Amino acid sequence: MTETKPLLSVRGLTVTFDDFVAVDGLSFDLHEGxxxxxxxxSGSGKSVTALSIMRLVTxxxxxxxxxxxxxxxxxxxxVIDLVTQPEAVLRDIRGNEISMIFQEPLTSLNPVYTxxxxxxxxxxxxxxxxxxxxxERALEMFDRVRxxxxxxxxxxYPHQMSGxxxxxxxxxxxxxxxxxxxxxxxxxxxxxxxxxxxxLGLMRQLQDETDAAVMIITHDMGxxxxxxxxxxxxxxxxxxxxxxVFDIFERPQEPYTQALLASVPKLGSMxxxxxxxxxxxxxxx
Amino acid sequence: xxxxxxxxEVTDLSKEFPVGGxxxxxxxxxxxxxxxxxxxxxxxxxxxxxxxxxAHLIIRLLDPxxxxxxxxxxxxTNLGPRALRPHRTKMQIIFQDPFASLDPRRTVGRAVAEPxxxxxxxxxxxxxxxxxxxxxxxGLEPEHTDQFPHQFSGGQRQRICIARALAxxxxxxxxxEAVSALDVSIQAQxxxxxxxxxxxxxxxxxxxxxxxxxxxxxxxxxAVMYLGQIVELGSRADIFENPKHSYTKRxxxxxxxxxxxxxxxxxxxTDEIPSPRWGPGEAPERVQLVEVxxxxxxxxx
Numbered sequence: 001m002t003e004t005k006p007l008l009s010v011r012g013l014t015v016t017f018d019d020f021v022a023v024d025g026l027s028f029d030l031h032e033g034x035x036x037x038x039x040x041x042s043g044s045g046k047s048v049t050a051l052s053i054m055r056l057v058t059x060x061x062x063x064x065x066x067x068x069x070x071x072x073x074x075x076x077x078x079v080i081d082l083v084t085q086p087e088a089v090l091r092d093i094r095g096n097e098i099s100m101i102f103q104e105p106l107t108s109l110n111p112v113y114t115x116x117x118x119x120x121x122x123x124x125x126x127x128x129x130x131x132x133x134x135x136e137r138a139l140e141m142f143d144r145v146r147x148x149x150x151x152x153x154x155x156x157y158p159h160q161m162s163g164x165x166x167x168x169x170x171x172x173x174x175x176x177x178x179x180x181x182x183x184x185x186x187x188x189x190x191x192x193x194x195x196x197x198x199x200l201g202l203m204r205q206l207q208d209e210t211d212a213a214v215m216i217i218t219h220d221m222g223x224x225x226x227x228x229x230x231x232x233x234x235x236x237x238x239x240x241x242x243x244x245v246f247d248i249f250e251r252p253q254e255p256y257t258q259a260l261l262a263s264v265p266k267l268g269s270m271x272x273x274x275x276x277x278x279x280x281x282x283x284x285x
Numbered sequence: 286x287x288x289x290x291x292x293x294e295v296t297d298l299s300k301e302f303p304v305g306g307x308x309x310x311x312x313x314x315x316x317x318x319x320x321x322x323x324x325x326x327x328x329x330x331x332x333x334x335x336x337x338x339x340a341h342l343i344i345r346l347l348d349p350x351x352x353x354x355x356x357x358x359x360x361x362t363n364l365g366p367r368a369l370r371p372h373r374t375k376m377q378i379i380f381q382d383p384f385a386s387l388d389p390r391r392t393v394g395r396a397v398a399e400p401x402x403x404x405x406x407x408x409x410x411x412x413x414x415x416x417x418x419x420x421x422x423x424g425l426e427p428e429h430t431d432q433f434p435h436q437f438s439g440g441q442r443q444r445i446c447i448a449r450a451l452a453x454x455x456x457x458x459x460x461x462e463a464v465s466a467l468d469v470s471i472q473a474q475x476x477x478x479x480x481x482x483x484x485x486x487x488x489x490x491x492x493x494x495x496x497x498x499x500x501x502x503x504x505x506x507x508a509v510m511y512l513g514q515i516v517e518l519g520s521r522a523d524i525f526e527n528p529k530h531s532y533t534k535r536x537x538x539x540x541x542x543x544x545x546x547x548x549x550x551x552x553x554x555t556d557e558i559p560s561p562r563w564g565p566g567e568a569p570e571r572v573q574l575v576e577v578x579x580x581x582x583x584x585x586x
Contacts, residue, residue, distance in 0.1 A: 222541030265498035
């Protein structure tokens with residue numbers, strides 16, 4: 001853990017949907033250059049956490065941020081609480097300072113505009129660039145996320161691209177305004193394993209090239225082991241355990257973390273055997 | 286019928302889908318494989334490799350373009366709906382999304398009873414008892430038969446689908462990404478259940494999956510598919526410990542390993558899987574499988 005002040009400090013975040021508490025008193029810090037994985041099973045509250053940081057969770061839903069603070073350090077060094085900011089301020093922060101990529105790139109892209117147009121639009125909107133400069137920026141971003149033949153592919157529509165290329169477009173769009181925090185919600189879950197490996201490799205590479213903090217939300221312990229510096233384990237709306245990736249994988253303290261790790265199939269664990277074998281399940285409830 | 290014969294034998298099976306303008310998608314190309322009794326054959330590959338089409342062909346949900354399917358010593362490739370009916374009881378399929386494969390307005394008990402009713406197995410009271418027994422078998426409470434699918438979790442719903450698949454005491458169960466949509470802890474439980482049921486009922490599984498780590502757990506033998514063709518076929522150990530084909534190796538090396546000390550820097554590849562669509566008069570090049578070791582086949586590259 002670094003000694004620097006966190007970029008984002010989540011303090012006692014509690015999010016409710018009517019009577020249901022989706023996130024319950026969650027606290028963690030995110031630092032510059034850090035990759036933090038929030039891991040948990042369906043319904044553990046990890047996506048709601050991400051949407052809360054973007055302050056998207058309350059839009060058009062019955063969700064309420066009932067308690068807690070989301071302390072964000074802006075580039076000028078001042079610390080603001082995202083929970084209390086008006087929509088106008090948030091709109092400036094979203095995309096510019098904190099951006100997000102989602103699981104399914106096809107549903108996040110507009111099918112009737114070219115992908116280049118959509119990346120350029122983000123830059124024009126957030127950074128006030130003119131069309132020509134924005135197009136140049138889009139091309140630069142396509143190169144950065146290693147889209148082959150970038151100039152040609154800018155003119156393609158989402159349906160003409162494969163899932164892996166579409167996710168690269170989403171990453172290009174998310175990084176186009178040089179955000180300080182990138183939230184990736186299950187960014188590789190919908191992708192094939194060889195494409196997933198490409199995208200994870202790309203994300204790590206991009207992290208070396210910038211000092212953005214990355215918060216990756218995933219249910220896949222394999223993905224966590226591949227990319228995370230630190231891990232927050234969530235279960236039933238609460239933080240179960242947090243620590244470095246080595247702490248979590250090698251010295252898990254909580255029964256839930258132990259059970260979760262025990263049920264992860266590990267490639268190579270069956271070497272030298274010929275018959276199928278049951279999982280050794282740890283009962284924690 | 287002799288017990289050492291495979292339960293299912295697929296020979297030279299192909300399926301082409303016309304996509305307009307004389308072009309065709311060659312979804313399955315000259316696939317031959319066999320599943321033994323009590324054996325799990327896993328079919329692995331990425332989206333679009335034809336693994337689900339293969340499953341649907343074997344269970345006769347789709348008609349093949351060419352090739353043959355042999356079930357328990359009988360060629361079922363060209364049987365019509367009526368002639369096929371008695372054979373349908375021997376093979377069942379479980380799909381990926383248990384919510385989509387259960388009628389939301391029908392109790393789960395009725396869902397499990399339906400195959401028994403369709404195939405007129407037993408009287409109404411007996412069916413009731415059988416359904417309860419099936420619920421017990423898959424680890425569900427028999428009292429819950431009058432509840433609706435939405436009242437169950439994803440894992441429980443998949444258990445219901447398994448109960449329904451087992452109702453007619455099939456010999457072969459095709460699991461098409463049956464555990465892919467489940468959380469890992471639930472996935473592990475359902476995989477364990479499938480293995481227990483296999484031991485109990487001497488079931489054969491055709492386990493279609495993109496998840497190699499799960500496949501390593503559950504399979505006896507593995508077939509690797511790429512662009513509609515099998516590029517490697519062998520025992521679990523052959524494929525996982527001694528892969529021969531470059532695509533198998535690539536697939537294995539792409540699997541993220543849940544151990545941060547084994548984190549590897551991979552080259553930044555951007556290549557994609559080519560399209561299985563072919564224009565008029567074109568066809569994919571047929572791979573040649575050679576036996577590199579007893580029972581271990583790999584395509585010549």
